[in-house]
Amino acid sequence: MSLTPPVSARDHAQGPDRARIVLVEYGDFECPHCGAAYPIVKEIQRRFGRELRFVYRHFPLTKTHPHAEHAAEMAEAAGQHGKFWPMHDMLFENQDALDDESLISYADALGIDPRWAALALIEGRFQRKVREDFASGVRSGVNGTPTFFVNGERFPGGARELLATLMQATIDAPL
Amino acid sequence: MILSPGTEAPDFTLPQAPDRTFTLSDHRGHPVVLVFYPADWSPVCGDELALYNEILDEFRKFDAQVVGISVDGLWCHRAYAEQRHIEFPLLSDFEPKGEVSRKYGAYREKDGVSERALFVIDGNGVIRWSYLSPIDQNPGADGVLQALEELHEPHAAR
Numbered sequence: 543m544s545l546t547p548p549v550s551a552r553d554h555a556q557g558p559d560r561a562r563i564v565l566v567e568y569g570d571f572e573c574p575h576c577g578a579a580y581p582i583v584k585e586i587q588r589r590f591g592r593e594l595r596f597v598y599r600h601f602p603l604t605k606t607h608p609h610a611e612h613a614a615e616m617a618e619a620a621g622q623h624g625k626f627w628p629m630h631d632m633l634f635e636n637q638d639a640l641d642d643e644s645l646i647s648y649a650d651a652l653g654i655d656p657r658w659a660a661l662a663l664i665e666g667r668f669q670r671k672v673r674e675d676f677a678s679g680v681r682s683g684v685n686g687t688p689t690f691f692v693n694g695e696r697f698p699g700g701a702r703e704l705l706a707t708l709m710q711a712t713i714d715a716p717l
Numbered sequence: 718m719i720l721s722p723g724t725e726a727p728d729f730t731l732p733q734a735p736d737r738t739f740t741l742s743d744h745r746g747h748p749v750v751l752v753f754y755p756a757d758w759s760p761v762c763g764d765e766l767a768l769y770n771e772i773l774d775e776f777r778k779f780d781a782q783v784v785g786i787s788v789d790g791l792w793c794h795r796a797y798a799e800q801r802h803i804e805f806p807l808l809s810d811f812e813p814k815g816e817v818s819r820k821y822g823a824y825r826e827k828d829g830v831s832e833r834a835l836f837v838i839d840g841n842g843v844i845r846w847s848y849l850s851p852i853d854q855n856p857g858a859d860g861v862l863q864a865l866e867e868l869h870e871p872h873a874a875r
Contacts, residue, residue: 680858685857
């Protein structure tokens, strides 16, 4: 199953654009499995450094997780201020407090005007971007969160298997 | 073996609620997606039904009716649907147990539950796409959506 559409400038990414490994995560900030994967993804990023580009796309299961949609929108709102990744980290590190008030306080903590952030949520200013990510996930065969894609192909496992597989692949074919 | 495309979908009537039944042949004229699954209360949050529930709007674009079918009883379905906010019908293949699942070749004798199987049925009651998933694997929605797309625009079929 391959990633549709492929990674492009519309995505939030960390790491060089010509990296050998392009890792995409479809995630939900309120999903406990994504929360558990978060430090492992950090570990993958740490181990592979400049060899890896990491992209995060939204896949909020809004009927299961009542705060997931707004959390995703807040990450996009922060992205508008160049703070997508600090917000991404903040949300995963505070999964137990994702109500609107908390989300707005995280924006404030990152130096984003809290009134602007509140309005962005109320007006659903970033809803469309989140929906686009979601729709792309459905088309790419995402069946739950987190789902990972490595170099455009769906990875059939969770973060731990991913770390192990990437390490093994690197041993088999040294950099 | 599950029933394959081109086969007429066996008609059935199953309870959907204590006072309500669902009859497949009442749904001629628009597609129906049958989602057989082993049991309510799967412990993961990214489960198959949660996913379909999340993308009901995508199914509605094709005027498709999605229904879940398992051998769980009606009250179990009701509690499950309430807790997970499932917004499509869950049918109870409970008495005689698994009868409809068997008709579709989607019953696991040794476990006494339905398989994880998907059927896309067209407006004339003919199966146009079917898929048997490994029981512990969420098949996702891309296959169903692609099948619905092809029903909608047969010439665009890949």
